[in-house]
Amino acid sequence: MANILTARNVTKTFGGLVAVNDFTLDIAENSISSVIGPNGAGKTTFFNCVTGFYKVDEGEIIFNSEQIQNRRTDVVTRKGISRTYQNIRLFSNMSAIENILVGQHPRLKTFWAEAVWKSKRFRNEELTALEEARRLLRFVGLQGMGDTLARNLPYGAQRRLEIARALASLPKLLLLDEPTAGMNPNETGEMTRFIQHLRDELGITILLIEHDMRVVMGISEQVTVLDYGSKIAEGSPKEIQSNPRVIEAYLGRGAASGLKAGKR
Amino acid sequence: MKINWKTTLRYGLIGGVSALYFSMIGMVELFAGRNLIGTTVNMGHLLLYGGMLAAGLLAARAHHQGKLAQHAVIGLVAGLSAAIPTALLVILHEFIPMQDVFVSVNNALIRFLTFERGLPGLLQFFLASGLLGLLGGLFDGIPTDYRRAVGTGLAGVAIVAVFSDLVTQVLTNLFGRASVNIFFVSKALKPVIALVLLLAIAAFVFMRDRRKANAPAAVAAAPLDKRAALRKQVILFVIIGALLAIAPWILGSFLSQVLFEVGRFVLLGLGLNIVVGYAGLLDLGYVAFFAFGAYTMGLLTTTTNLNLGGGVFNFWLALPIAVLVSVLFGVLLGFPVLSLRGDYLAIVTLGFGEIIRILALSDWLKPIMGGAQGVLFIPTPEIFGIVFDSPESMYYLVLAAALVAAFVSIRLRDSRLGRQWMAMREDEDVAEAMGINTVQTKLLAFAIGAGFSGLGGAIFAARLGNIFPHSFNLLISINALSLIIVGGLGSIPGVIVGAIALVGLPELLREFQEYRLLIYGILLIVMMLNRPEGFLPAEVFKRELHAGEITEPAEVE
Amino acid sequence: MLRRTLSRVSWVDVFLRIFQLVAAVVILIGLYKTFTTARYSSEQWATLAFAGLAQGSIYALIALGYTLVYGILLMINFAHGEIYMTGAFSTVFLAMYFNRIGFLQSSPVLAIIVLILFSAAVSTSIAVLLERIAYRPLRNAPRLIPLITAIGASFALQYTFRGLFGSQFRAYPDIAVLKGTWNILGFDVPLVQPVVFLAAVLLMVALYWFVERTKTGKAMRAVSEDKAVARLMGIDIDRIIVSTFALGGALAGAAGVFNGLFRPQGVFFLMGFFPGIKAFTAAVLGGIGNIPGAMMGGLLLGLIEALGPNLILEGLGIPAANQLKDAIAFLVLVLILIFRPQGIFGERLAEKKA
Amino acid sequence: MAMLEVHDIHTYYGNIHALKGISLEVNQGEIVTLIGANGAGKTTTLRTISGLLRPRQGTITLNGELISELPAHELVYKGIAMVPEGRGVFAKMSVQENLEMGAYHRNDKAVITSDLEYVFGLFPRLKERRRQVSGTLSGGEQQMLATGRALMSKPTLLLMDEPSMGLAPILVEGIFDTIQAINKEGTTVLLVEQNALMALSIAHRGYVLQTGQIVLTDKADKLKKDPTVQKAYLGVD
């Protein structure tokens, strides 16, 4: 399998603080991978580097054999990377369907002024876009909520809507930052299945950050562990679970044993 | 029920302070010169004793219920106490002349307050105040349906009398000058007419309320089916369209001129609405583009000033050029502010607006722009032998332009571009991460907004015939911003309502001169406090406000 | 490597750099020509500079009011210029009275202090009243709404004071002790300028200390960040917000009297409008919400206004250069903000944190 | 008499009826947990108790004193502190200043300093970052800061809204240990958690919320064994 995303020696510093340190990562196409690590390890920072929110200080990021580091976020998105945010960032005063329509932006092609005389092309495009948005809404299980304002949706629904919005641009790679934070175990289970479903149905490569080990260990094929910005371990969930460094820095004895015990 | 004297006195004092305020700023005296009903009731009375009436009414209302006699007592006490502050002023004036400092506390005011009788006249003043307070208290006590009827009637009479200009103009246009004299003496309603009007309105309201109350509730609440609703809407549109089309004939030249002014600000508002309402970019220098439109029109069509193709272009040729120039400058001035957010943007755009005005005024560019002497002799538009030289004809021009702008606004709002703007307004970073080129999106907002404004400017120049830099000052930008927010940010009908409220109304209040802007300011505050979302808010903004809770949701990174 | 660097810059940046470059070159040419023609003596430059500093410190005092309120409510208190006017305008009558009874000349220091206190009291009351009536009910409304009530309040205050005191111009009386000159660095400077400057700086330092060090100051910063959480800390946010308005009002009131000492003429009901805009500009220039920023912004703006036209434009042969002084001030603002979108002292909005 | 008594409160967001008659009580020295699905009204309950929201109906008493009419800032003086959902750190202030804000209403300078050390002892990470501007902390670090800040007010009743959200597993354990520790030292805790299993493990009693109403209440270990609770909130199938 080819690598869809490669980060090579990425370093990002804030003042004196090295948030991401000489980090190298390969993500195989059509895989589900996770990045885990203690709080403040630099996981979100790494996502921000990939999506163009941050400029990297050193290193390169290659997506589909194209360098994308330090490009503007809209450019990166149009190349096929979408993401969600650790603290949900929906367009909160827009309805669910409008959020998804905005997400479709990179796919729409008509000249903006055509809207004034409603050219045929424009009408067709709008129609299909709406169709597609409804489909996505159904896909994430929010049917019937299209006209609800994003801010009024329950928390879990907002997470799902954020994913739907990210999917709307037809990404090849989806970055999920703690998709199950703030969900109870039940909902977490649902989300896990949903992520798997995404990959299986749509063939999207998924990279996620999570602190919930049942999610991480349940669905990832590859787990990378960051600590103080540096990679301290990488491998299959099994390997990671028993890696003493990881247990020491991140899992803690209790969680590690809990995981083993709870293994199905 | 026990009477709460403290509350009563408090309301009395509030009324009294307002009466004192209006007296001390000279409003009472000036308004006293404007008769409302015959020569007996003038606007000074309205302003002064309105406070007493309100004090009585509110004090009584604060007591919830009680016997009519109690209402009367409360009202009387409130009214009397409301007279105290002003009375003190009168007494003080007797001993210490204050006119050197408080210019409005002059003999004329004192004469008005004391019924021309000097200090003894204060007795009469107290009497009048107490009476009004008593009436206010009683008013609160009478049964609701009577109260509504009488209240509406009184308000109706007051409105007709205050805005008699409007009424007389319409009457003159429809039935000739003579008809005015049936109802009015000079600007005041004839007493008999006032009484008839009061009774008519009151009777009407009373009957209507009765009918409504008797009608079975179910019928009133029955939802209209969709077809009927649509039909209703179509009819409404037709009526509005017809009214717009014949307005100048009904209204006559002055009111057409007012409509022209409203139309000009509707254009400005529609453009600014795109920038501020849709794209969320706070622009305080919006007048600059209006100036570009006006100056382009002026310089291209006039033969004086510089001979920059002077007279080569006629209005119709210059119009698109003016719009284009504005659009161009919209983009150019958009560049430097691309990276700025929120209030930084506001001040920089404000700065641009001022720079443009200062340059237009400057001696440096005088050879081109005319400096302080402005651009004179801009020809009136003309086509197929129709000369647009009157407010009536120009009204149609501005109406057409506003319709076009509104149409374009609506179409864009409902398109991808509209969504881009909205997303950018909500969260610029995320919008960009959605693949939206925010640079382009912002520039488009600036450019289109500038285009509308330039169009307005060009028409403005043609109507005025001469333009001066002073016509493009900061207040225009502020007014445009206020009107779109008062109307309801992001809403197109809102722009129109806002323009009528903040441009049309003050024009009708022109005779109140120096207090026009005071009224304008107070109006802005009152409107925002009562309807922060504006008169006709767009959906999005209604949502934003009515999520209201005690605290804002904490924003956490 | 070069290609990579190039790919990072967008055409917008290119445009802005060119814009900056052109502006810089024009300014340099102007400066060069001005200095080579040597029209003005260093004495004259010094007079201008000192006057600019004094004017700037008045801007700075007003700007602090904007910055304080902005910092805490994220709201542009558009009526702040009017708050300055109310103090200055009401106090002129007291000053005239003091002059008439001889108090102003016999014990000027005491008289001036009384005037400042009076002016500050008037401005503070108006500011607090305004907060109560026009802003507090709208605290949770979108930010443009209080901006509009502020605009409304601005008109209402202007015309209320016009109604009260008329449309005439008044002037603060001359104060004999302030008439002299002071020798600073070999230049004779009108005494009143350094006095105003120093007094203003003193006030500003006191304010800075207050906000940074005292508990109330810290509470102000907390309220400015998150009102709900601030309440959870036991902070009475209403009280804090009122204090902020009061503080801003007091400074504006003081500025009103300083202005009266320095520029006695032209006291009338619209006197607050332009200084208000200028002070707002100064606050933004320094980085709005930032106290040292407002001070530096004010001083800088004063200097630019005083020196700009003669220094830059005249050399370029522009007639009536002084007419363009505001244009220069705003242009400098634009140039600085392009370079530093957060203002001179403003906190970097960091890299966008997602 | 219970320390905190919430009696039949109804809270609204505009027209949204979020709490439909919640009644609960917390006794001195207890850890009580509220569990429920997203949007059940847990946060709203805490915000109402802490005075950030005002109930339209119903009463809340603390040690017999009616507090539902008091503004939030006065409740702090009565000993209530809250760790808000989403942390709510003062982003532009340093870590240390944030902690000091927690002790805003206290005047005992010397004790504050020792309390600061106590918090740093609980969260060494914060000590490392004490001068850093809080807005740039990672999510987990902010969570520690929020908890530490609430402790700085020396509350008698601590309201915690999802303190484990976004924390690394190793810290999750730590945070629950901390809660137990401060509880032992005499602080009463009302805890809202999605990690219901953990919450029920340390709590004495629990309430289950569903769409703004309390549907179940019991001893924590009983709830843990309740089949409906297990199915709905513990992810046991």
Place this chain on the structure above:
Amino acid sequence: GGGAAPLECTDAIGCVEVAAGEPIHLAYMLTVSGATATLGDDSLGGIRVALNDRPDVLGHTVELTGEDEGCSAEGGQTAGTKVAADPSVVAIVGTNCSGAAFAALPAISEAGMLMCSSSNTNPGLTDPEGGWLPGYYRTAHNDKFQGRIAAEFAYNELGARTAATIHDGSPYAQALQQVFAETFAALGGTVTFQGAVNVGDTDMRAVLTTVAADTPDILYYPIFEPEGNFITAQAAEVAGMENTILMGADGLLADTFPENSGENVVGMYLSGPYVTGATYDDFLAKWAEVIGGVPPSGFHAFAYDCTNMILDAIESVAQQGSDGTLLIGRQALRDAMTATAGFDGLTGSLTCNEYGDCATGEALAVFQITEAELNGGWPPAAIWTP
């Protein structure tokens, strides 16, 4: 006599009929809001004093209504349209600002009314090539007169050979200083600098420093308060201005000006209308009685004269019915106004020309401010008349 024939209107452009017992309707269009409000207040006071003088005109009272022209073209246009739409209006006093006049005039002229301005000075308004329309009159001085006279005074009387000017961006001041400069140059002098300040400026040191660089003999700044105050006061503080004579125009001819400007005002010259002592004192007394205080600016006398000229014209052309009805021919009224000659006004002897310039410039004078004015005396003595 009882059975007189009803009055008949034979006027080319119509008549106004004032029924018995009804007032004669005059209107004003002045700038009473905004920064120029003092101008409007001042002129309005003049009108009110005049009407107070003459409570009875041919047995009728005079009603005065008014509009704010806001000193802007658009304000003038709206106000003009509004006044023109009221056929009961006989004549108008206004506008204050020339820009407003240009925009208001078409509607007013079209409606057959006449308008007399107390402060329009733009030469174009009385120039048939430049915007004049029938029905326009003014008692204010055409800039051509005042600018010329000021320059002649400076060159011939003061012996100034170099001059600098400052205007404030108002069309009035800009035009006036331009005429001054041109005349001064034509006389043989050198104009070293023509500068400008902005309305609202308070710091004049920069522009004064520029002026000082050439040490001109005279500085002419025909502007208004408060900018004029600032220039006067700050001129004392700028090195190089010690020997420069200061001179302003009627915009500063207000009793508040000396006190507001401080000591440096002593010795300064002002050009303006020659308002003679006794009559003017009389006027001031009436002002204090009717309006209170003192006039805030320098145009009240012109407004007073305008009002009186209009009332005189009405008296001379109105046909009176036996029942007291008045019939005023509009063209006749204009003709009467144009025919005004040797009208003995507050601002001197006024004679209108066919394009409505009623102040010929003969009645202009130059005043010098002395210690007396600084201490509250007013008006200053005229030291020179052309």
